[in-house]
Amino acid sequence: MAKKPTNKTQSESKAKGNNTKKSSSSGNIGKLLFVFAILGGLLAFYVYKLVTTPPETPKYDLEQWWGPYPKDQTIDVSIRPFKIEFSDVIVNDLRERLMHRRPFVEPLEDAGFTYGFNSKFLGQVLHYWQNKYNFKDRENFFNKFDQYITNIQGLDIHYLHVKPKVSDSVEVVPLLMLHGWPGSVREFYELIPKLITPQSGHNFVFEIIAPSLPGFGYSQGPARKEFGPLETAVVMSNLMKRIGHKHYYIQGGDAGHTVGSTIATLFPEQVLGFHTNLPINTGRVATALLFVGSLWPSTIVENRLQSRMYPLSEHIPKLLEETGYLHIQATKPDTIGIALTDSPAGLAAYILEKFSSWTNLAFKNATDGRLLEKYQLTHLLDNVMLYWASNSITTSVRIYAEAFSKRTMAMRLDDIPTEVPTWGIKFKHELMFYSDCLLKLKYKNYLHSTMVEEGGHFAAFEMPHVMAKDIFEAVKTFREFHNSQKTSPLEARGQTVKETQTKTIYDFTVKDLNGKQIKLEKYKGHVVLIVNVASQCGLTDTNYKELNILYEKYAERGLRILAFPCNQFGGQEPGSPEEIFQFTKDRGVKFDIFEKVNVNGENTHPLWNFLKTSQAGFITDFIKWNFSKFLVDRNGVPVERFAPTVSPLELEEYLDKYL
Incomplete structure (x- = not known):
């Protein structure tokens, strides 16, 4: 006869069963955690590869037609001399518009330029433009450098071409100079004489090719959409070939940086070196590291330069405040273009306000934006005149709509590395600052950064002597770089x-x-x-x-x-x-x-x-x-x-x- 189990035996058996269940449950949880760890690792690796793998170089057409249709089968591709003209029709119309402008609304007390261009100071600027700006004298000034127009891919492209007069012992090297918005080739007029003159310690000078970007000044704008930085770069490359330069150096700032960087990316075999006064990298990895650096700044930027980048809580609001124009121009360029095309007062205010705050953000606290502290009013109005006389403000601002389109952004041009030797100059009051380690993600041969404890966005215009010296030093270094890379015996x-x-x-x-x-x-x-x-x-x-x-x-x-x-x-x-x-x-x-x-x-x-x-x-x-x-x-x-x-x-x- 079987013995009936005691209560103690039943309890032990039940406890053993519970322990077995707990052990089994713990084992299942462990397996799940292991699976999740594997999946998490795979996901992290996928994200890493997605972010760090450079995209393929975008396809481009060297002969894509950007002029109006029907296409003329007998396009004149010759290089034609050109002179800027401020005709009586243009001048009289401008003066009439300035004379009959409506009264401006009074600025707020002590607002300075913080609400935009101060209307009281604008009255002084427009009075000078109407009555004291010497149109004939400025026309002669613009024409002191040789200028040409040639048709590239259906667009008439205007450019300055300045050749130095030096002895045979001094080498002449070609330099493509690219301006930005709201600048123009006018920014280079004080800089060019310094670049074509021999400098101590350098056995070369520059032959300057300074085009007006398509849609700017006297360069024709495209007739169709999707003409962004890549397409501009192709036109500029073709322009240099038309002139006869297969190899050349590039200098650029603002949009000129973007186009110059794109040329160095698409055509590295052509570019001997790239000098930029807006050294930035908006690629995915650089952007991610920029934000990571807000937690550990010393991992991204030298201690002495941290204040130029961090804290982001200070820099981002300033950048947002100064880029409202960008959102308008990237979304509705023709609307603002129509307003500025019809009003010289509006055009002057819209452009010159940038020359105040982008030179130094502190300037906007002054009633006159401290504009005349850095620039002469005549020179500022020269730049405005190029937009007004050529009626190019609308076509110029469209570059933002194309640069920030989904199509262009998907190209990820800043994520495609280039081996072209690169040199940056960083001015104290430039709107954006990127450390060298971020720049080297894009520019694999980023050789040097020159730190300047003053100056702002319009460096060639504001500090031509500093820019000239730095360009000479950069090109000297580029030449040494190439010599060091040459195959020795x-x-x-x-x-x-x-x-x-x-x-x-x-x-x-x-x-x-x-x-x-x-x-x-x-x-x-x-x-x-x-x-x-x-x-x-x-x-x-x-x-x-x-x-x-x-x-x-x-x-x-x-x-x-x-x-x-x-x-x-x-x-x-x-x-x-x-x-x-x-x-x-x-x-x-x-x-x-x-x-x-x-x-x-x-x-x-x-x-x-x-x-x-x-x-x-x-x-x-x-x-x-x-x-x-x-x-x-x-x-x-x-x-x-x-x-x-x-x-x-x-x-x-x-x-x-x-x-």
Whole structure:
């Protein structure tokens, strides 16, 4: 007969059951936490990659037509001399409008410029413009520099072209100078003479090309939408080609910075160096770090400069207060354009108010905005006259609608790095300040920042002597940079005499991803395309896809593609050989992948030294970025070199030539 369990035994059994349930429940929670940790890690990695992976370089059309339709089939593309004219019709109409303007509303007591342009002071400005501004004298002043107009992509583009008169011992280098809004080429008139005059310690001077941006002054505005910074950059690049300059330096501020930066991004092979007086980077990573820095400023900016960036609680409200115009111009440019086109008083107030507060925010507390403390009234009105006489205020403000459109913002131009050597000058009262570490995310060869303890947004106009000195120093440094990057004699790199006498790629041995030695003589009789590749570059997807297409199309005719991973450009090939192999396998790569190498610097692989010296690059022969391409003929001789921005499918005409 079975024994009936005691109460003690029942209690122990029940407790054991409860403990088993608790243990099982804890185990399930642990598993869930582990799964969530894995998912969180994957999500964080995805977000990191999404933020840090540069976008592909946007597509652009070098010949896109921006003029009115129907398109004239006999467009005059000659370079035509031009002179600015303030005709009697323009002057008389302006004076009539100024004479018959309505009385202004009185400003608030002690408001200064805090509510905008002070109407009492505006009366003095307009009286001077109407009665004392010497239109004929200023017309002659504007025409003291040679000016031209030429049609680029359907738009008549106006530009100053000033050539220095120097001895043959002084080198002349081209400088493209780009203004912003509400400025114009007038900002450069005091600066130009300093740039075309030899300076102590420098064996070069500048040939100045200073265009009015499309839609500004006497440069025609586009007839259609979607003419943003990228399209402006293409027009400026084509202008320099039209003039005859394949390589040049750029200086820009405000919109001129944006356009100059875009040229350096799209056409790095053309730009010898980029000097900016508005060094900013609005890319995703830079913006994120800017806000992170508000918690730990010392991680982003030097202690002595922290007040220029932080606290954000002080800087952001000031920036918002000064950018109300931007929202109007980015959304309804034609509305404000109509108002300012019809009223010279309104135009003067709208433009000159910026020359007060953007020179120094403290100036807006004064009744006269302290405008005449930094500028002459005649000079300020010169700038306004360019807008009035050319009737260009509407077309000029449209640049904001295009720059801040969804289309342009999606290009993420500030997230695409450039190797062009860059130099910034930072004035104390500029509206925005970015530390060098943020700038280097965009400008991989950001060489220097000049700190100026005064000055504001219109630096070329306000402090031409400081700007001239800094531009000379920047270009001197750019030239030294290029010289340092030039391939020195092969012997200086420890290579043997035999290597200096190499004639073909067949003399070299490389390693594949498994570390196996491969003699390139195995490719004898083939046309070979050699490329430095990376897995995390903005150019990666397009290049791998098109290289595959080329290989599949031309392999039977004798094409071989040799890809060499390289981690020297933005750290975009960090993986191990196994990871690189898996990456290429996932993309169905059929051509040959080799061991990771250096293509620049002291440890450059001998093959790449040979390629660079056989087919020199733009100015210097160093490799500028991922996906530089060398085409080698059937005899093993490098015959063509292509920039990273040249897509593989664009090489088909060359392949047809050599295959």
